[in-house]
Amino acid sequence: MQLLDVTDLNTSFFADGNVIRAVDGVSFSVSKSETFGLVGESGCGKTMTALSVMRLVQPPGRIVKGQVVFEGKDLLSLSEREMEKIRGGRIGMIFQEPMSALNPVFRVGEQISEALMIHKDVDKKEARGRVIELLKQVGFDEPEKRYTQYPHQLSGGQRQRILIGIAISCGPSLVIADEPTTALDVATESQIINLLQDLVNDSAMSMIFITHNLNITRKFCRRIGIMYAGRMLEQNSVDDFFKEPLHPYSKGLLSSIYGLMGDQKRLTAIPGSVPKLAELPQGCTFHPRCPYAMPVCREEEPIIKEMGKGQWVRCYLY
Ligand SMILES: Nc1ncnc2c1ncn2[C@@H]1O[C@H](COP(=O)(O)OP(=O)(O)O)[C@@H](O)[C@H]1O
Ligand SMILES: [Mg+2]
Secondary structure, three states: OOOEEEEEEEEEEEEOOEEEEEEEEEEEEEOOOOEEEEEOOOOOOHHHHHHHHOOOOOOOEEEEEEEEEEOOEEHHHOOHHHHHHHEOOOEEEEOOOHHHHOOOOOOHHHHHHHHHHHHOOOOHHHHHHHHHHHHHHOOOOOHHHHHOOOHHHOOHHHHHHHHHHHHHOOOOOEEEEEOOOOOOOHHHHHHHHHHHHHHHHOOOOEEEEEEOOHHHHHHHOOEEEEEEOOEEEEEEEHHHHHHOOOOHHHHHHHHHHHHOOOOOOHHHOOOOOOOOHHHOOOOOOOHHHOOOOOHHHHHOOOOOEEEEOOEEEOOOOO
16 A cells, blocks of 8 residues: 555636636655655646645635545545644655744744644653754754754754754654755755655655756655646656656656756756646647647647556657
8 A cells, every 4th residue: 555645636726716727637656665756847736736735725725626545544534633633743844945934933942842742742851852862863963052042043954954853753654845955055955865865764754855856856766756737747766767758848857957967947948938827728738848749739638648567647649
């Protein structure tokens, strides 16, 4: 059994009589101890997918359809109270902006303690001991000193380590990391990636690693899903993807990496731009940019086709 099974997830925004389908028919699974990379350009629905799994979508957004089964439980039918136990307890979350996710007026150690005490039956003293251990685990060598510091006394990378500490404090079976290194410089980014990799390797934890940077997933993830305009266009193992990606969009992404190695704008090398979700083309959403587009691609959206074990593609070429 998979740890997480997401099936035909649809999340839309309803405003001024318009419907924006931010997540459209997305399905994927994450198995135990696996890191799944969710990759795509800005605005393609990665964060909304994560928020939908956590049931944190805010109005005017709403989950319209789909199934999210985690540890055998159908999350979309749980009560809010049951869901609160899962969030931060069984599923940890790490977000992009470490400063805004921490409370500036509390010591960082207390903030991890707080997270621990919400979900585990521990008193303040016990919690403190566990937080000191956690601080060591996320790479601080003076945990007692760190415990008493405030967020503004830490660097961006150190703050992200604190948030990672909060995310893993209750021993979750899944961590969702949404672009956790985007706000960091390159050197700090690779330290944080190494830390996440160590944490996954040293435990039975699974991770959904969300990024716009395909290159990071190569080292870090076992499987990836490529999102575009709210859809999942391809799912594949990282090994097969980097050898021979299936979808034309994936091929474009890969060649733009090899063409512009080291350049931050690597994802923009495909001609044209991502369509706005409110003005999607008919047919396949990628067809206006696709070098292989056929007449049928302009007419009707392709369905998802299974190509092999763990390989899916949404494209008429297959
Ligand atoms: N508060 C909102 N109101 C209306 N539409 C939104 C809102 N938040 C997100 N969206 C829509 O959802 C799409 C996906 O957003 P998001 O999941 O944040 O993208 P990503 O994380 O891939 O950058 C956006 O392109 C936008 O059209
Ligand atoms: Mg996002």
